Amino acid sequence: MNAxxxxxxxxxxxxxxxxxxxxxxxxxxxxxxRIVGMRMLRLSRTAAExxxxxxxxxxxxxxxxxxxxSGPLVAFVLEREGAVHAYRELMGATDPAKAAPGTxxxxxxxxxxxxxxxxxxxxxxxxxxxxxxxxxxxxxFPLVEQKIPAEL
Ligand code: IDP
Ligand code: MG
Numbered sequence: 001m002n003a004x005x006x007x008x009x010x011x012x013x014x015x016x017x018x019x020x021x022x023x024x025x026x027x028x029x030x031x032x033x034r035i036v037g038m039r040m041l042r043l044s045r046t047a048a049e050x051x052x053x054x055x056x057x058x059x060x061x062x063x064x065x066x067x068x069x070s071g072p073l074v075a076f077v078l079e080r081e082g083a084v085h086a087y088r089e090l091m092g093a094t095d096p097a098k099a100a101p102g103t104x105x106x107x108x109x110x111x112x113x114x115x116x117x118x119x120x121x122x123x124x125x126x127x128x129x130x131x132x133x134x135x136x137x138x139x140x141f142p143l144v145e146q147k148i149p150a151e152l
Contacts, residue, residue: 002082006036006139008129009078009087010118013071016040020108021074024117026149027104028078031090034146037077037130037139043069051132060113067113075133079142084126087119 011024029035043051048065055061078087092103096115099106108116120126130139 002086004079004081005083005123005126006077006079006130007083007087007120007126008118008133009076009120011074011076012068012114012116012118013073014067014110014114015108015116016072016074018108020116024104024108027090027107028087029146030149030151031080031086032148033078033080033083033087034142035076036079036142037134038074039076039133039138040072040074041133042072045069051129063113077130077134077139084120084123088121091117091119 009028011021015021015024025035045065048068049056052061052064052068055064080086090104092099092105092109094105094115095112096105096109097111099109104117105115110116120129
């Protein structure tokens with residue numbers, strides 16, 4: 001049995017602009033994740049460079065910062081058994097062309113940069129990324145089970 005975990009997810013500016021917020025959240029809820037915090041915001045360049053600090057110096061870094069700061073994004077914290085790995089699975093591979101059918105990136109991504117969604121890659125990253133976007137006070141304790149929608 002997987003431990004109860006939290007992970008940080010983003011709906012990136014490409015998917016917000018394309019009108020995919022609702023559909024992406026439906027897919028997430030149908031997989032049994034509970035949303036315990038959520039907000040819409042636009043990142044400053046400095047904030048984006050801090051969020052993606054591990055990619056500083058990579059050839060795609062400047063373009064990634066341009067993209068992620070290009071418009072509003074939706075940030076959320078998901079809770080579930082094994083949430084970190086389960087949400088990475090639901091997202092699919094970084095490059096939508098290589099992502100498994102039915103994954104969020106296969107469904108809603110455009111290319112390796114404009115790939116619709118982000119998810120923490122480890123429990124350690126999740127802790128850092130959750131604290132980057134949310135204070136402890138802003139996160140819910142889902143004492144009442146959230147209903148899992150049956151279909152889209
Ligand atoms: P991940 O989002 O699947 O964890 P990372 O390697 O951590 O992938 O890259 C962070 C983000 O940087 C990707 O989601 C994507 O938006 C962008 N990115 C990654 N690799 C490339 C690339 O080769 N070209 C352009 N953008 C990239
Ligand atoms: Mg990553």
